[in-house]
Amino acid sequence: MEISALAASSQSASASSQLTANFDTFLKLLTTQLRNQDPLAPLDTEKFTEQLVQFSSVEQSIQTNSHLETLIALQSAGERNSALSLVGRNVTLATDKAAHTGDGAAWTYTLPDTAASVSVSVVDSLGRTVTTLEGATGKGTHDVVWNGKTADGDAAAPGVYRLVISAVDASSEKLTPLIETTLRVNAVSFADGAAKLETAAGLVELSAVTRVAADS
Numbered sequence: 001m002e003i004s005a006l007a008a009s010s011q012s013a014s015a016s017s018q019l020t021a022n023f024d025t026f027l028k029l030l031t032t033q034l035r036n037q038d039p040l041a042p043l044d045t046e047k048f049t050e051q052l053v054q055f056s057s058v059e060q061s062i063q064t065n066s067h068l069e070t071l072i073a074l075q076s077a078g079e080r081n082s083a084l085s086l087v088g089r090n091v092t093l094a095t096d097k098a099a100h101t102g103d104g105a106a107w108t109y110t111l112p113d114t115a116a117s118v119s120v121s122v123v124d125s126l127g128r129t130v131t132t133l134e135g136a137t138g139k140g141t142h143d144v145v146w147n148g149k150t151a152d153g154d155a156a157a158p159g160v161y162r163l164v165i166s167a168v169d170a171s172s173e174k175l176t177p178l179i180e181t182t183l184r185v186n187a188v189s190f191a192d193g194a195a196k197l198e199t200a201a202g203l204v205e206l207s208a209v210t211r212v213a214a215d216s
Contacts, residue, residue, distance in 0.1 A: 083188040083195035083206050091197075092211035096162045096179040099200035102155075104148035107163045109177040110141040115167040122146050123162045130156050135165065160201050180210060 098105035111118075118135035131151040136142040144163060150156050167175040183199040190196075196203040 080190070080195060083197065086185045086197060086209070086212065087188060088185065089212065090182050090184050091209050092180050092182050092213075093197075093199075093204050093208045094178060094180055094210050095183075095201070095204055095208055096164070096181075097160055097201040097204075098163070098181040099159075099183065100146070100148055100156060100161050101158050101200065102148065104146045105161055105181070106146070107144045107179055107181045108141050109135075109144060109163070109165055109179045111137070111139050111167060111175055111177050113169055113175060114139045115175055116170045116172075117168055119166040120144060121164045123164050124156070125160055129164075130161065135167075137167075 096107070098107055105122075109120075115137040118137050120133040120135035122130045122133065124130050129151075131146070131149065133144060133146065135144070146161075148156055163179055163181075165177050165179065167177060169175055181201070183197075183201055183204070185197045185199060187198040188195055189198055189203060195206045197206060197209075
């Protein structure tokens with residue numbers, strides 16, 4: 001189970017225990033109050049009703065807490081199973097990172113509207129521009145294929161590279177494209193509490209997955 005799930009479960013268990021203790025204490029006090037009230041001056045009906053409402057509220061809080069524990073456990077299990085099912089598969093991810101292992105890398109980018117100009121750059125892990133590529137300006141999705149060469153024609157060192165796109169429309173307003181790439185999921189990490197996919201381009205959040213295709 002993930003660390004966050006354990007922490008949440010621990011906090012939830014503590015809260016539930018405290019509510020239960022308060023509930024038992026409240027019940028004992030109410031019972032004692034009724035047992036020892038003066039027959040000639042019984043507990044005021046309005047106050048008694050108010051106490052019963054408080055009693056019911058605490059009971060509902062305990063039930064709600066229990067239901068939340070169940071939902072957290074189900075969500076955690078569902079996320080874990082979803083992530084594990086992707087191991088060994090190629091998935092499309094909303095990330096600008098791709099792995100260059102010697103034969104380049106590929107991305108796609110989707111423009112929300114037609115652009116007047118698009119600048120496409122491949123950047124290394126130090127933020128240095130390795131090369132610039134031609135970018136399509138039409139609205140929609142476009143492929144970017146990098147051959148693994150620098151602007152000088154030399155072979156770029158294997159590693160993780162980012163695709164940086166600057167696009168503006170006819171009014172010089174900046175357009176924000178969605179950049180995606182396809183990577184193979186080698187493993188799943190739960191070390192920091194959330195399921196993360198281990199790929200050649202590093203750890204990627206499970207929420208970054210935008211498409212999963214059937215294995216060929």
